[in-house]
Amino acid sequence: MLYVKDILLQLLFALTPFVLYTIYYRDKAVNYSKQFITITCMICLFMSMTFPASVQNGIIFDIRYVIMFFGMLYGGMTTGVFLLVEFLIYRLLIGGQGLVSAIIILSITFTLSALLSVLYRRLSEYRKLITFFAGIIFSIIPIVTMFGTEYQYTIQHLKFNILVMPVQNFLGIWILISLFNKAVSDKELYLRYLQSEKSETIAHVAASLAHEVRNPLTAVMGFLKLLKDDSITREKSRKYIDICLEEIKRTEVILSEYLAIAKPNHSMVEKIELVQQIYSIVDIITPYANMNNVSLEMQHSEDKIYVSANPTEIKQLFINFIKNAIEACTVHATGNVSIRIERQSKYAIITINDNGVGMSNEQMERLGSIYFSTKSKGTGLGLTLSYQLIRSMNGNVTVRSKSEEGTEFILSIPLTD
The missing domain is CATH 3.30.565.10 (Histidine kinase-like ATPase, C-terminal domain)
Structure with missing residues (x-):
């Protein structure tokens, strides 16, 4: 039961970037930025290292590899470097028996994260396979390294090392990247919809403008045709001309209203x-x-x-x-x-x-x-x-x-x- 609590807590930290993204960008007409990814990943890394899973003092396990891979995937190498520096400083402050092992593991996973993030961006058709492979390899590397550097500890707590580390790393990568990908894709669809809606609105406004202007122009055309008749009186001609001028003024008013369409409408009653x-x-x-x-x-x-x-x-x-x-x-x-x-x-x-x-x-x-x-x-x-x-x-x-x-x-x- 204790292992389950540790796994769930680390998975909660792993999902922090996704949760913050859905909250912060929910009503914004833009998608995520690299600065946002860097800041949220640094917060997440700090929290996971502050409340790690551990069965022996000095040897701690958290979802640092998940966050490192995710940060480099969406924030690029700059985010990865920031996370690496943060980890090294904080891990040196924590100290303990597993310090050397942690640095060895992170140097390997950092290099692999950089390579896999490049492949992920370039080979879009293999993204699920790359995500699956990252989850497997980031679960295996810590165990193999610990067998080499901390053999006695690994054998003594074999159940913890075989169950907790692989589960939290594999599930963390798979859940975080899947959910974040879905959220980003939905946001992109929404942004494209907004753009198409703007274009459609412009087209509809143009159609509406043509419709509204056509009415007075039709009246003007009708009276101008009547003016061509030589039999009409001078009084009627003046009346028709006055109506035409009035309709042209109305057309001008309509055009002015459409030009001011973005401004608040204070209709004079x-x-x-x-x-x-x-x-x-x-x-x-x-x-x-x-x-x-x-x-x-x-x-x-x-x-x-x-x-x-x-x-x-x-x-x-x-x-x-x-x-x-x-x-x-x-x-x-x-x-x-x-x-x-x-x-x-x-x-x-x-x-x-x-x-x-x-x-x-x-x-x-x-x-x-x-x-x-x-x-x-x-x-x-x-x-x-x-x-x-x-x-x-x-x-x-x-x-x-x-x-x-x-x-x-x-x-x-x-x-x-």
């Missing part, structure tokens, strides 16, 4: 008259609806309904919903989108109804999920951002739809005094 706001949006989106042979209808029960929101964001929100409704109707020769605004209790209810392609139950469940779109060329970002904006206003979105029978979006937004 204002009291907005909803009916007039949606009428202005309908004016903007009408040319796009005409291009797709879709008619727009507007109904409202009251002339003034007020909500608190950011003017640019809520404008983009309704453009996203109405534009999606228009695009859903393009399969029909005569599409129709109706917009109804009413007051219910403490909420403004905006209902957007179309006679388009509709959606299945599965599609409705995924609406608002990031990067999900029912359109073959859509990113889904516009609707995702719209859902998020409504929720940030403590509002709600309800969807009713059937395939080939159209869709109804019901947006609930809290009223403001």
Whole structure:
């Protein structure tokens, strides 16, 4: 039982670098450094030599060979030299009968550790075999050396020397390197995932930017086409030009927001008259609806309904919903989108109804999920951002739809005094 306690204590010291690694690097976006390996190995070596396994004063056994091999494997020769110096100084201070034997054993194992660590790094396909061989040879060398230098002691405590030393050295090397390798591999996968996620985020932001900018540009294009008609009046021309300029300004705002994407978002909230706001949006989106042979209808029960929101964001929100409704109707020769605004209790209810392609139950469940779109060329970002904006206003979105029978979006937004 005493032997088991000694082995378990030394194995605990052997696992110290792995434990410290998992604690220290758990939330860091970098992997281990050689300095970390050197410091943790020196701590581990000091602890194992301070509380060694021993059956005779002056002759001590610990997991110094395990730590030496591990340190040179992950920290390089510099770490090995630091550990060698630490061991020699501390072992000379401890002194005792086994001092000469300890120095002979360490000189052999140090050389082998340097050789095996080089092979380990170069021959990646044989790493398990090299680890196994290191565990065996670092278990045999101390016993053979002790037979030559301390024969009487070795025979007297043969059971201890045959069981304790090989078990703690072999298990120490195998467990420590296996666990540390697994932790390092998982960390590398995590770091690669972070890098790919950054690249993917950039791609998604670019797609989102294109989606958001396309809406005002589509409106500008529609009005510019109308301006080519010689029959329109001067008053209408000026109105169309004003709308185009307004949309270009909105594009500039969108671009500015995306350029500042890394900065904290302090959205300016204002009291907005909803009916007039949606009428202005309908004016903007009408040319796009005409291009797709879709008619727009507007109904409202009251002339003034007020909500608190950011003017640019809520404008983009309704453009996203109405534009999606228009695009859903393009399969029909005569599409129709109706917009109804009413007051219910403490909420403004905006209902957007179309006679388009509709959606299945599965599609409705995924609406608002990031990067999900029912359109073959859509990113889904516009609707995702719209859902998020409504929720940030403590509002709600309800969807009713059937395939080939159209869709109804019901947006609930809290009223403001």
